[in-house]
Amino acid sequence: MPELERHSFDVLVIGAGGAGLRAAIEAREHGMRTAVLCKSLFGKAHTVMAEGGIAAAMGNVNSSDNWQVHFRDTMRGGKFLNNWRMAELHAQEAPQRVWELETYGALFDRTKDGRISQRNFGGHEYPRLAHVGDRTGLELIRTLQQKIVSLQQEDHREFGDYEERLRVFQEFTVTDLVKDGDRIAGAFGYWRESGRFVLFEAPAVILATGGIGKSFKVTSNSWEYTGDGHALALRAGASLINMEFIQFHPTGMVWPPSVKGILVTESVRGDGGVLRNSDGKRFMFDYIPEVFKDKYADNEEEADRWYTDQANNRRPPELLPRDEVARAINSEVKAGRGSPHGGVFLDVSTRLPAEEIRRRLPSMHHQFKELADVDITAQPMEVGPTCHYVMGGVEVDPDTGSSSVAGLYAAGEVSGGMHGSNRLGGNSLSDLLVFGRRAGAGAAEYVRAMTDRPVVSEESVTEARATALKPFQQEGGENPYTLHMELQQSMNDLVGIIRRAGEMEEALQRLEKLKERAQSLTVEGHQQFNPGWHLALDLRNMLLVSECVAKAALLRTESRGGHTRDDHPSMDAEWRRKLLVCTASGDGAVVEEKPQIPIRSDLLDLFDRTELEKYLTAEELA
Amino acid sequence: MSYQGKFRVWRGDDSGGALEDFTVEVNEGEVVLDIIHRLQATQAPDLAVRWNCKAGKCGSCSAEINGRPRLMCMTRMSVFEESETITVTPMRTFPIIRDLVTDVSFNYTKAREIPSFAPPKDLAPGEYRMQQVDVERSQEFRKCIECFLCQNTCHVVRDHEENKEAFSGPRFLMRVAELEMHPLDTADRVDQAQDEHGLGYCNITKCCSEVCPEHIHITDNALIPMKERVADRKYDPIVWLGNKLFRRP
Ligand SMILES: Cc1cc2nc3c(=O)[nH]c(=O)nc-3n(C[C@H](O)[C@H](O)[C@H](O)COP(=O)(O)OP(=O)(O)OC[C@H]3O[C@@H](n4cnc5c(N)ncnc54)[C@H](O)[C@@H]3O)c2cc1C
Numbered sequence: 001m002p003e004l005e006r007h008s009f010d011v012l013v014i015g016a017g018g019a020g021l022r023a024a025i026e027a028r029e030h031g032m033r034t035a036v037l038c039k040s041l042f043g044k045a046h047t048v049m050a051e052g053g054i055a056a057a058m059g060n061v062n063s064s065d066n067w068q069v070h071f072r073d074t075m076r077g078g079k080f081l082n083n084w085r086m087a088e089l090h091a092q093e094a095p096q097r098v099w100e101l102e103t104y105g106a107l108f109d110r111t112k113d114g115r116i117s118q119r120n121f122g123g124h125e126y127p128r129l130a131h132v133g134d135r136t137g138l139e140l141i142r143t144l145q146q147k148i149v150s151l152q153q154e155d156h157r158e159f160g161d162y163e164e165r166l167r168v169f170q171e172f173t174v175t176d177l178v179k180d181g182d183r184i185a186g187a188f189g190y191w192r193e194s195g196r197f198v199l200f201e202a203p204a205v206i207l208a209t210g211g212i213g214k215s216f217k218v219t220s221n222s223w224e225y226t227g228d229g230h231a232l233a234l235r236a237g238a239s240l241i242n243m244e245f246i247q248f249h250p251t252g253m254v255w256p257p258s259v260k261g262i263l264v265t266e267s268v269r270g271d272g273g274v275l276r277n278s279d280g281k282r283f284m285f286d287y288i289p290e291v292f293k294d295k296y297a298d299n300e301e302e303a304d305r306w307y308t309d310q311a312n313n314r315r316p317p318e319l320l321p322r323d324e325v326a327r328a329i330n331s332e333v334k335a336g337r338g339s340p341h342g343g344v345f346l347d348v349s350t351r352l353p354a355e356e357i358r359r360r361l362p363s364m365h366h367q368f369k370e371l372a373d374v375d376i377t378a379q380p381m382e383v384g385p386t387c388h389y390v391m392g393g394v395e396v397d398p399d400t401g402s403s404s405v406a407g408l409y410a411a412g413e414v415s416g417g418m419h420g421s422n423r424l425g426g427n428s429l430s431d432l433l434v435f436g437r438r439a440g441a442g443a444a445e446y447v448r449a450m451t452d453r454p455v456v457s458e459e460s461v462t463e464a465r466a467t468a469l470k471p472f473q474q475e476g477g478e479n480p481y482t483l484h485m486e487l488q489q490s491m492n493d494l495v496g497i498i499r500r501a502g503e504m505e506e507a508l509q510r511l512e513k514l515k516e517r518a519q520s521l522t523v524e525g526h527q528q529f530n531p532g533w534h535l536a537l538d539l540r541n542m543l544l545v546s547e548c549v550a551k552a553a554l555l556r557t558e559s560r561g562g563h564t565r566d567d568h569p570s571m572d573a574e575w576r577r578k579l580l581v582c583t584a585s586g587d588g589a590v591v592e593e594k595p596q597i598p599i600r601s602d603l604l605d606l607f608d609r610t611e612l613e614k615y616l617t618a619e620e621l622a
Numbered sequence: 623m624s625y626q627g628k629f630r631v632w633r634g635d636d637s638g639g640a641l642e643d644f645t646v647e648v649n650e651g652e653v654v655l656d657i658i659h660r661l662q663a664t665q666a667p668d669l670a671v672r673w674n675c676k677a678g679k680c681g682s683c684s685a686e687i688n689g690r691p692r693l694m695c696m697t698r699m700s701v702f703e704e705s706e707t708i709t710v711t712p713m714r715t716f717p718i719i720r721d722l723v724t725d726v727s728f729n730y731t732k733a734r735e736i737p738s739f740a741p742p743k744d745l746a747p748g749e750y751r752m753q754q755v756d757v758e759r760s761q762e763f764r765k766c767i768e769c770f771l772c773q774n775t776c777h778v779v780r781d782h783e784e785n786k787e788a789f790s791g792p793r794f795l796m797r798v799a800e801l802e803m804h805p806l807d808t809a810d811r812v813d814q815a816q817d818e819h820g821l822g823y824c825n826i827t828k829c830c831s832e833v834c835p836e837h838i839h840i841t842d843n844a845l846i847p848m849k850e851r852v853a854d855r856k857y858d859p860i861v862w863l864g865n866k867l868f869r870r871p
Contacts, residue, residue, distance in 0.1 A: 041672070042730065043768055044680040058748075099747035105739030105804070107757045107764060114751035132761060138679065139764060150738030162734055193719055222675045256651020262677050367677065370696055371653070481663040525668030528635070529720045532667035 004461065005198040009035045009167075011443045012187055012200050014174050014229065015208030017045035018137075018432030019412025019439075021144035022097075023206045023401075026440025028151055028166045032447060035167050035200065036148075039192065039224050042170045043145045046210050046222055047432065050137025051265035051363065053119055053129025054433075055426030056094035060115040062126040062310070067091040068606050069125055074427060075607075077123040077321050078391075078420020079561045080576055080615040081242070084599045085398040086418040090427070090434050097433035098130050104150075106143040108132055120270040123321040123424040126310070134265050134363045140429055172198070174228065175537055176464040177205060177236040177408070180454035184236065184407030188464040192534065195527020197465055201456050204443035206401070207233060207394060207410040208436065212549075215542045216387035217492035220252055220263040226538040227545035229414035233394045234544060234584040238403040241416040241579050243392035243545075243591075244552035245562040247423055248497045250325035252386025254343035259371045261386040264346065264364060266425045268381075269318045271360050272307055273348035275329070276380070277337035283344075284317035287328035291614045292320060323422045323561050326385040330497055333384065343384035349377055385497055389428065391419045391562055392552070395581065400442030401435055407446060407454070411439035421561025471536040477522035480536040487514055487542060495550045500566045504554040511550060515543050515587065544589060548582040551591040555580055573617040624649040627699070628707040629657060631669070635720045641709065642666075648699050654710065655683055655694035658722070670721035678835060681769030685722050686711045691771040691833045713774040729770050732790045736797055736819070740809040756805045763800035763844055765836045766793060772830035772840060778823045789820035792830035792840050799844035802851070812851045821848055 011027040013020045016038035027034040038045060057070040070091035075082055098116065102108070108130050109117040118127040132139040148166060155164040174189035178199070186201040209229025213221025230240055251264040269275075277283045285303075288296045296317045297303035303316035318325065329344050339345055348357055354377035358365050361376070368374040368381060393416035394403050401409040412432045419427065471480075494507035518539055523532040558572040559565045579594045598620070604612065612621060627648035630641040646660055655673055662669050673683040676695045683694040688709050702708055716724035773779070773791040790798075798819055802811040815821040826849075828841040838844075 040674050040680070040682060041726070044674050044682050046675070048680045048767075049675050049677065096747065099750075102750045103741045103747050105741075105801075105807075107752075107761050107804070109761075110752055110754040110757060114753055117754075132764070135679070135765065138767065142764065146738060149734055152734060153738060156734075193723075222680075224674065257649065258652040258656045259677075363679070370678065371698070372651070479663075479667065481667070523667065529670035529723055530668045531662055531670065 005196060006201065007035065007198065008201040009033050010202065010447045011035075011204045011206065011440070012037065012202035013206045013208060014187065014232075015045065015210060015412070015414070016042055016168065016170070017047035017208060017210055017412060018140050018144065018429060019414075019436040020045070020206070020208030021141070021148060022433050022436030023208055023411055023440035023443070024166065025144065025147055025151065026437045027206075027444050030441060030444035030448075032444045033165050035169060035202070037169045037172050037174055037187070037189070037200070039173050040171065042168050043141060045141060046224055047137050047141045047429070049220075049222070049263070050140065050429055051134040051263065052121060052267040052270065053131035053136045053426045054094075054098060054140065054429035055121070055124060055128050055424065056098045056130060056430055057091060057128060058095045058098065058116060058118065058130070059126075060111055061118045065126040065128060070094070070128065071603070072606055073124050074424060075420070077424040077427070078422050079571065080420065080599075081560065081596070082420030083398060083417030083597070084603055086435070088603060089398060089438070090418060090431055093434045094430040097430065097437065101140070101143050101433075104143045104147040106139055108139070119267060120319065121425040122266055122269070122319045122325070124426065129270075129426040131267070133359075134267050134361050136429065173534065173537070174232065175468050177232050178456050178460045178464065179236060179405075180456065182406055183454045184405060185454035185456045188461065190468060190527070193529055195530065195533070197468065199456065199461055203450055203454055204407045204409065204447050206439050206443050207408070207414050208412045208439075209414045211390045211413045212542070212545050213387045213390070215487060215491050215546045215549075216496070217488040218252065218261040219387040220249060220261055221387070226542050228538070228541050229410065230393060230548070231541035231544045233403060233408065233410065233414075234548075234582065234589065236405050236408055237584070238405045238408055239395045240392055240548055240582040241395045242421070243390070243416075243548040243582050244556050244580060245391035245421045246387060246549065247322055247389040247391060247562045248326045248385040249388035250322055250329050250385055251346055251383040252388075253372065254339070254382050254384045255341035256372060262367070262371070263386065263388065264381060264383050265361070266322070268346060268348050268361060268364060271348070272351040273318070273346055274316070274351065275318055275325070276345045276347060277332045278339060279337060283332055283337070284320070284325065284328060287324060287331070288317050288320065289324060292324075296320060321422055321424065323564070326497060327564060329383070329385055339382040341382050343382040345380040346383045347380035349379055354378070387492075389413065389423055391421060391423055392416045392549075397442075399438065400445070401439030402442055402446070409439040409443050411435040421563060468537060471521045471523045471533055472527075474520055474522050477520035478517055480521050480523065480532055480539055483514055483518060483521065483539060484535060484542070486510075487539070487546065490514075491546055491549070495546075495553055498564050498566050499553055501554060504550050507550045508547070508554070511543060511547050518543060544584070548589045548591065551589060552580040552582060555591055555593075573615060576615060577617065577620070625704050627657065627704070629661070630707055630709045631658070631661070631722070632711040633669070633721050634718065636718050639718070639721075641711075652699045653695055654687055654697040654699065654708070657699065658694060658710065670719070670723045672723050679767060681767035681835075684713055684769045684771050684774065686713060691775045693769060693771070693835050696835055713770070715774045715780050716770075726770055728786060729768070729773055729791070729793065732794045733797070735790065736794055736801075737809060737811075737814070739801060739804065740807055742806050742808055745806070750806060752805045759803045759843065760800045762838055763796050765838055766796065767836060768793065769835060771833045771835065775829045775833045777827065777829060778820075785820070785823060789823045792824070792845065795819055795821055795824065795848065796838070796840050796844040799848045802848065812848070812855050815848050816852045821845070821852060824849075
C-alpha cells in the first residue's frame with residue numbers, strides 16, 4: 001500500500017464556493033492555519049453560476065428599505081418556516097458583507113450617485129439585489145478568490161511561503177469525515193488527478209459543499225451537486241432539517257434537450273419580462289394566492305405601472321415567490337397551453353429596447369444565442385421549471401454554524417433553516433457571506449478554546465480507504481452511469497415538483513433497490529482521473545440524501561413552499577410548528593418530527609396580526 | 623434528427639498517447655461536451671475531462687476542437703457537417719495530466735504574482751463611490767471566466783516553454799490592467815506590468831481576443847492601453863502622476 005499523504009490544519013473548509021471561501025478568510029484572519037478543499041479548480045465552484053444578484057437591505061435605490069423589511073420578506077418567502085434567528089442575522093448583516101466585498105476589490109454596477117445599484121427580484125419588497133449585470137456569482141467568487149490570494153501574499157511577505165497559513169487543495173474530493181470519539185478529527189479523500197488518498201487531521205471541519213440537484217434529471221446544478229456535505233454530515237452523526245423542501249426554479253431552458261434545465265435568471269422578470277401561454281395570455285394574474293392578494297397587481301396596467309412607480313402600485317405577479325410561479329407554469333403546461341417544447345413563453349423582447357436587453361442581460365442573450373439559436377431581443381424564450389436549490393441541510397446553531405457534532409460546522413446551501421420552505425432569489429449569495437463568516441469565526445473559537453487535540457485512529461483510515469476502493473474490487477457489477485440515470489429519473493418523476501403519497505412510496509422502493517445494486521458497482525480503469533470511479537463514490541451520497549428527501553416529503557402532509565402535495569394541497573398551520581429531522585441509521589436514513597422553535601416576540605411584532613393569522617395557529621396567536 | 627458522428631479524441635497521459643477513433647450518437651441541439659459525456663457513459667467510462675457548469679460560465683471545459691481552442695460546452699454540433707470527423711485534443715500549452723485534462727497550475731502561479739487590490743485607506747466599507755462609466759472598463763475584464771484559452775493560444779508561450787517564467791500571459795496582464803483602471807485602487811501598476819509581468823513580450827497579434835469565449839477585447843482594451851501607459855511613463859512621468867491624482871472624484 002502506498003504511503004498515505006497527511007496534512008494537519010486547525011480548520012478545514014470543505015468547499016470553495018462563496019460560503020467556503022468566506023469561512024476560510026475568517027478562520028485565517030482569526031489566526032487559524034486553514035485549508036480549503038474543493039472538487040473543481042479554484043474559482044469554479046457552483047457559486048460562479050449565480051446570475052441575478054445578492055440581496056442586502058442597503059437602501060441605495062429605495063431608502064425605505066432596512067433589515068426589518070428584508071427579514072419580513074424572507075419569512076414570507078419561506079412561509080414562516082424559517083429559523084427566525086438565521087433570518088434575522090442574515091437581514092442585519094448582509095449589507096456589511098456586501099460592502100466588505102468592495103474593500104476586496106469587487107466592482108458592482110452603480111447608481112447615479114455612485115453607490116452600489118440594486119435591482120428588483122421576486123418576493124423582495126424593494127429593489128434590493130446588488131449585481132454585476134447577470135454575472136453576479138462570478139464577481140463574488142472571483143473577489144473572494146482574489147482576497148484569498150491577497151492573504152497568501154501577506155504570508156509570502158511575512159514567512160516567505162504563500163501557503164503558510166492558508167492553502168487551497170483543488171480537484172480534491174472528501175469521501176469521509178473521521179472522528180475521535182464524539183468529536184471531529186479530520187477528513188479523508190482523494191486527489192481527483194492521481195486518485196491517491198490523503199488524510200487531513202483537523203479539530204474543526206466546516207462543510208460548505210453546496211446542494212444536491214444532481215439527483216434530479218432536470219436541474220440547473222452542475223456535477224458537483226451530489227449532496228456530499230449533506231451525506232458526510234449524516235454519516236458523522238449530525239442531523240439534517242427541511243429536506244422535503246426543494247426549490248424548482250420556474251424558468252429553466254427547455255430546448256434543445258441537451259441544455260434542458262439550464263437557468264434563465266429571474267432578473268429577466270425583475271427587469272420587465274413577462275410570462276405568456278400559447279394563447280398569448282399573461283397567465284400569472286390567474287395564480288395569485290390568497291396570502292399575497294394585497295401585494296400583487298391583478299391587472300396588466302397596474303403591474304406595468306409598478307416598474308416606474310412602486311409606491312402607488314402593486315407588483316406584477318410574475319414576481320411572486322418562485323414556488324408559486326413554478327406551480328403556475330406547471331399547471332399551464334398540463335392544461336395544454338404550453339409552448340412547443342413543453343414550457344411557456346418568457347418574453348422580454350416586447351418589453352425593453354434591444355440595446356437595453358443586451359446591457360442588462362448580457363449572459364442570457366449570449367446563452368440563448370449560442371445554445372438555442374434564439375435572439376431574446378427579438379423573440380420570446382421557452383422556459384419551464386428546473387430543480388435549482390435545496391432549502392434543507394445541516395441543522396446548525398445560527399450564531400456559530402455549529403452542528404450537533406463537536407467540531408463540525410456548516411454554511412451555505414449545505415446548511416438548513418435560513419430559508420424555511422422556500423428561498424427568495426438573491427438570498428443565497430448573502431447567506432453564503434453572512435454564515436460563511438460566522439462559521440469561520442465559530443470554528444476558530446472552538447479550536448482556540450480546545451485543550452487537547454483529537455487523534456485520528458488507524459482503523460478509521462483503513463476503513464475509509466476500503467470504502468473508497470470498493471468499486472475497483474468487484475467484477476461484473478453495473479456501470480455507475482446507468483444507476484445515476486435511473487436515480488435522476490425516479491426523483492424527477494416521483495419526488496418532483498408535484499408530489500403524491502403513492503408515488504413517493506414507489507420512489508422509496510426504487511431507492512432501496514438502487515441502494516442494493518450500488519453495493520456491487522464495477523468501475524473500469526485505474527484511480528487516475530477516473531470519472532466512472534468518482535461517480536460511483538458520489539452515488540453513495542446521492543442515494544442517502546435522496547432517501548431523506550423522499551422520506552421527509554412523504555411525512556409532510558401539507559403543501560408549503562418547495563413542497564407541493566397533490567393529495568394535501570393546502571398549507572396547515574399545525575405543520576408550521578414542526579420540523580422534520582433526518583439522521584443516519586445503518587446505511588439508510590430515518591426522519592422524525594421535532595417542534596419548531598417559536599419566533600421571538602419582538603420579531604413577530606414586525607408583522608400585522610392579519611398577516612400572521614394566515615400562517616400561525618390560534619394557539620400561537622393567543 | 624440523430625446521426626452517428628465520427629470523433630477522434632486524444633487519449634493518454636504525460637508519458638504519451640494517441641488519437642482514438644469513436645463513432646457515437648449525436649442528437650439535435652447538442653454540444654461537443656454532450657458527446658464526450660456520451661462516450662464516457664457508453665464506451666470509455668474512464669475518459670478524463672474537466673467540466674463543471676456546462677453553461678459557459680465556469681471556464682472548465684477548455685480544449686482544442688479541430689485545432690481551435692474552445693469551450694466544449696459552448697461548441698454546438700450543428701456547426702459541423704454530419705460527415706465531418708471531429709478531433710478533440712487537450713490544450714497544447716499546458717502539461718498533460720490525462721486525456722483531455724491538462725495541468726493549468728501555471729495560471730494559478732501567475733495569479734499569485736500580481737499584487738492584489740490596494741484599497742483606499744481613508745474610506746470605510748460602505749463609503750465607496752464610483753460612477754458606472756468609470757467602473758465599466760474594469761468590469762469588462764472581470765467578465766473573464768478563467769478558461770485559460772487565451773493563455774493557451776498566446777504564441778509567446780504556446781511553443782515557448784522558456785518564456786513562461788517571465789511572461790504572465792494575456793489573462794494576467796489583463797488583470798493588471800483591470801486593477802490599474804479600477805477607480806479606487808491606490809497602487810502603481812504600470813512599471814510592474816512591463817518589468818515583472820512581461821508586457822513587452824506581447825506584440826499585439828490579438829490571438830487572445832479571438833479565442834475569448836466572453837468576447838473581451840483583451841488586446842484593444844487592456845493590453846494596448848497598458849502599453850501606452852508604459853510608453854507615456856517612459857517619456858513623461860508627470861503624465862502618470864496626473865492620471866493618478868486628478869481622477870474624477
Ligand atoms: C444557475 C444558478 C444561478 C443562481 N443565481 C443566484 C442568484 O442570482 N442569487 C443567489 O443568491 N443565488 C443564486 N443561486 C444559488 C447560489 O448560487 C448557490 O446556492 C450558492 O452559490 C451555493 O454556494 P455554496 O458556497 O454553498 O456552494 P458552492 O458554490 O456550490 O460550492 C460548493 C463547493 O464544495 C465543493 N465540494 C462539494 N463536495 C465536495 C467534496 N466531497 N469534497 C471536496 N469539495 C467538495 C465543491 O467543489 C465546491 O467548491 C443560483 C444557482 C444557480 C445554479
